[in-house]
Amino acid sequence: MPEPWAPLRAVTLDLWGTILYLRDPEGKIERRREMLLAAICSAGHACSLDQLRAGFRAAARITEAAIARDFRDVGPPGRWEGLMRELGFPPESVPFSAVEAAYEDLTLEFLPPLLDGVADAIDRLAGRYRLGLICNTGYTGGRVLRQVLERHGLARHFRVLTFSNEFGYLKPDPRIFHHTLDQLGTRPAESLHVGDIEDLDVKGARAAGLYAARYLPNGDDDGAITSEADLLFSDWADFSDLIDARQARL
Numbered sequence: 001m002p003e004p005w006a007p008l009r010a011v012t013l014d015l016w017g018t019i020l021y022l023r024d025p026e027g028k029i030e031r032r033r034e035m036l037l038a039a040i041c042s043a044g045h046a047c048s049l050d051q052l053r054a055g056f057r058a059a060a061r062i063t064e065a066a067i068a069r070d071f072r073d074v075g076p077p078g079r080w081e082g083l084m085r086e087l088g089f090p091p092e093s094v095p096f097s098a099v100e101a102a103y104e105d106l107t108l109e110f111l112p113p114l115l116d117g118v119a120d121a122i123d124r125l126a127g128r129y130r131l132g133l134i135c136n137t138g139y140t141g142g143r144v145l146r147q148v149l150e151r152h153g154l155a156r157h158f159r160v161l162t163f164s165n166e167f168g169y170l171k172p173d174p175r176i177f178h179h180t181l182d183q184l185g186t187r188p189a190e191s192l193h194v195g196d197i198e199d200l201d202v203k204g205a206r207a208a209g210l211y212a213a214r215y216l217p218n219g220d221d222d223g224a225i226t227s228e229a230d231l232l233f234s235d236w237a238d239f240s241d242l243i244d245a246r247q248a249r250l
Contacts, residue, residue, distance in 0.1 A: 004247055005243075006189060008129060008190055008211075009190045010129055010184045011130075011131055011191070011192050012131070012132040012133065012180055012181075012184075012191065012210070013122075013131070013195070014171075015133060015145065016135070016136075018194060018195050018215050019115060019133075020114060021113050021115060022196075025110040025111075031102075031110070033052060033053070035102035036052060036099055039098045039102070040087070043094045044093075045087075045093070052087070055086040055087040056086075059085070060079075071173035072168060073165050075141055075165035076096070076100070076104055076139055079103070081096075104139075104140050104141055107145070107148060108151075111148065115236070118236045119152065121239050122157050123157065125239075125240065126157035130184045132162065132180045132184050134171060134176055134180050135162065135164065136171055136200065137164050141166070142163030145161075145163060160183040162179060164176060171195075171200040172205075174207055174208035174209075177193065177205060177208035181210075187209075188208055188209030188210045192210060193208075194214075195214065196214065196217065202214050202227060202228050202229045211230045211231075212230055213229055213231040213232070213233065214229035214231070214232050216234045218234070
C-alpha cells in the first residue's frame, strides 16, 4: 500500500497536455507558416515554403538539444533567431517584432481548448490549496498564455503563474519548481506537482522534493505505463478524491 502523503498546502500544475490540449488546432501551423514566410519575403529574402519548413525543423532540433543540455529557455525571440540562422539570413534583417503575432498572438486566434473536466477540478482545488502554474512555454510566451487562461476563466484561481520564457529555466530543472513554491510561500514537502510528461513533470518534481501526480489523458487500462509518480490518474473528476485518499491515513 502506498505511503500516505504529508498534509498538502500547495498544488502546482503543468499547462500544455494537462490543462490545455497539446495538439495545435487545425489551421494554426499553416497560418503561422504563411505569416512567417510573408515577413521573410517582405524583407527581400528569397525563401520557399519547403525551405521554411526544413529550416523550422532544423532550428527546433538545435534548440531542443540545447534545452536538454542546460535547461535554459531562449523564448520565442530566441527560437526566431535560430530559424533565421538556419535559413541563412541575418536575424536582425527581420526583427522578432515583425513576426511576434505569428509566434504568440496566433494562439489567441486559435484558442487551445481545455481538457475534459479540468476547469471544475481547478475550481475545487483552488478552494483547498494554494495553486501555481509551471509551464515550459515553447513558441508562445507567458504574455499570451496569461490571456489564454483569462479567456478560459482560470487565471483567477492561480496565485502564481511561472512561465519558462520569463523565468529563464525550464522543467525539469529544480529551480523553476523552487521559484514557484517560494512565491506561493510553501515548502516542497507540502506540495504536489501535476503534469503529463514523465521526464519533465514527474522526475522534475520529485528531484525538487515535491510529490508528483501524472495525468494520463488516454488512460492506462493495460498497466503498460511505468512511472515514478506518487499518483496516476486519467480523469480530472477523480483527482480531488484521489488526493484525499492519499492523505486519509495521516
